[in-house]
Amino acid sequence: MFDINQITRENIKSLQPYSSARSEYKGEADVWLDANESPYETEFNRYPDPKQTTLKEVLAEYRQVDQAQIFIGNGSDEIIDLLFRAFCEPNVDKAYILTPTYGMYGVLANLNNVEVVDIPLQTDFELPSMAELKANINSKGLLFICSPNNPTGTTYALKKINEIAELFEGLVVVDEAYIDFSDVESALILLTSTPNLVVSQTMSKAFGLAGLRLGMAFAHPDVIATLNKIKPPYNVNSFTQREGVERLKDIKKLECQVSEQKIQRVFLFNELTKLSCVKKVYPSQANFILVVFEDVQRVFEALRRKGIIVRNRSNEVESALRISVGLPAQNILLLNELKSL
Numbered sequence: 108m109f110d111i112n113q114i115t116r117e118n119i120k121s122l123q124p125y126s127s128a129r130s131e132y133k134g135e136a137d138v139w140l141d142a143n144e145s146p147y148e149t150e151f152n153r154y155p156d157p158k159q160t161t162l163k164e165v166l167a168e169y170r171q172v173d174q175a176q177i178f179i180g181n182g183s184d185e186i187i188d189l190l191f192r193a194f195c196e197p198n199v200d201k202a203y204i205l206t207p208t209y210g211m212y213g214v215l216a217n218l219n220n221v222e223v224v225d226i227p228l229q230t231d232f233e234l235p236s237m238a239e240l241k242a243n244i245n246s247k248g249l250l251f252i253c254s255p256n257n258p259t260g261t262t263y264a265l266k267k268i269n270e271i272a273e274l275f276e277g278l279v280v281v282d283e284a285y286i287d288f289s290d291v292e293s294a295l296i297l298l299t300s301t302p303n304l305v306v307s308q309t310m311s312k313a314f315g316l317a318g319l320r321l322g323m324a325f326a327h328p329d330v331i332a333t334l335n336k337i338k339p340p341y342n343v344n345s346f347t348q349r350e351g352v353e354r355l356k357d358i359k360k361l362e363c364q365v366s367e368q369k370i371q372r373v374f375l376f377n378e379l380t381k382l383s384c385v386k387k388v389y390p391s392q393a394n395f396i397l398v399v400f401e402d403v404q405r406v407f408e409a410l411r412r413k414g415i416i417v418r419n420r421s422n423e424v425e426s427a428l429r430i431s432v433g434l435p436a437q438n439i440l441l442l443n444e445l446k447s448l
């Protein structure tokens with residue numbers, strides 16, 4: 108039986124949340140004199156909806172979940188930070204991180220004084236065996252599975268994710284920042300059967316709204332309620348909420364862009380494989396490709412001199428650069444530079 112009290116920090120259980128003007132009165136009115144806002148109309152003179160009601164309505168419909176299963180954050184980075192604050196007792200609970208993966212998990216663990224346990228992924232970035240996981244896990248806390256994984260592009264089977272969630276007494280966070288680019292099914296379908304799962308998504312990648320900071324977490328309503336209790340009251344601004352809704356209403360456009368990017372990903376993968384400076388190209392289900400080069404430093408510098416910036420990941424994966432899938436013309440430019448090396 109899932110019991111939120113088993114995983115919530117004591118100080119959070121007893122916390123009295125701030126009650127904002129806009130959460131105390133939600134109805135319609137003609138005269139708003141409760142929040143010390145300016146009465147002069149600008150587009151933004153009123154505080155944003157602290158509950159992001161409209162955005163959640165549209166999102167619930169699109170992702171086929173209940174509104175009570177949705178949390179909206181100021182980027183998924185805020186969501187991960189709030190998860191640490193709510194569900195990780197510093198120096199007691201731990202952050203289990205399957206490396207190489209997204210760097211923010213470790214940074215946010217450190218920020219919250221939560222010990223990091225790195226468990227390496229296997230060859231070709233497959234998940235560690237259950238035996239390996241059992242040998243390394245000895246506390247509650249957060250366990251991160253990034254699928255598709257950044258920077259490798261690997262996806263993980265839902266069956267495996269479920270097995271891990273059943274083994275772990277804390278929360279398993281499945282980071283699906285790149286799910287829209289992948290052909291695999293989202294972990295959202297596990298939510299009802301697996302209450303200690305948090306699925307995190309973002310509008311920063313496929314939705315093209317990185318500058319607006321809009322992250323989404325989907326989880327058991329008790330987990331969501333706890334996040335709502337501790338979040339800054341007005342964490343998602345009104346412009347972002349509005350644009351998020353607009354983007355969800357025009358999903359055809361998003362789907363077109365995503366399918367073009369997927370075609371470009373295949374094209375890039377095939378072309379990169381043919382190059383003499385390339386040692387290995389990892390298959391990817393995201394909007395980037397991890398490429399191992401013969402002489403990574405030389406390639407990185409040469410591209411930079413030509414004004415093409417890629418991400419050097421050789422500290423995590425030997426001799427590897429992570430290359431985002433660009434527009435068709437940009438991908439051609441990249442390939443031409445690599446060919447000329």
Ligand SMILES: *Cc1c(COP(=O)(O)O)cnc(C)c1O
Binds near residue numbers: 185257309
């Ligand atoms: C880009 C990315 C995010 C996005 O974070 P935001 O704060 O929502 O912009 C989250 N997780 C991973 C693995 C990413 O690569």
